[in-house]
Amino acid sequence: MRATPEVSGVRTEIAVANSYRRKTTYSVQISIADGEGWTAYNRFWLQDVPPGETGRAAALIGSDAMGPIPRNPKIYVDEFTPIVDRK
Structure with a gap:
């Protein structure tokens, strides 16, 4: 994960490696904070990441x-949920 300050917000990039044997969707909720009251939130959906591959979002x-x-800025992972394909 990476958080880079820009003029109009914080550019946030995440990457999740799929270590399961099936396609997996990941729901990742993060918060970005400065420790002084500025906090922003986002949820990323990395859908159908193939086995052995890495899903990315920004x-x-x-x-x-x-x-x-x-x-x-500091990144905090508030929720991380893998949803493994059953087929």
């Missing part, structure tokens, strides 16, 4: 309307 989270963009 998004711009938060905004400058929430206050100054954190210079050193």
Whole structure:
């Protein structure tokens, strides 16, 4: 995971390696915070990641309307749920 401050929010990138033997969908909820009150949330859905492959997603989270963009944002994983294909 990576969180990079930008002018209008925090660019967030995640990657999840599928170690299951079947396609797997991952639901990952994260929060980005600065430890001083600025907090933004997002949920990523990495769908049908093949076995042995890595699913990736990126998004711009938060905004400058929430206050100054954190210079050193921290990423927290609030929820991580793998959903393994049954077929």
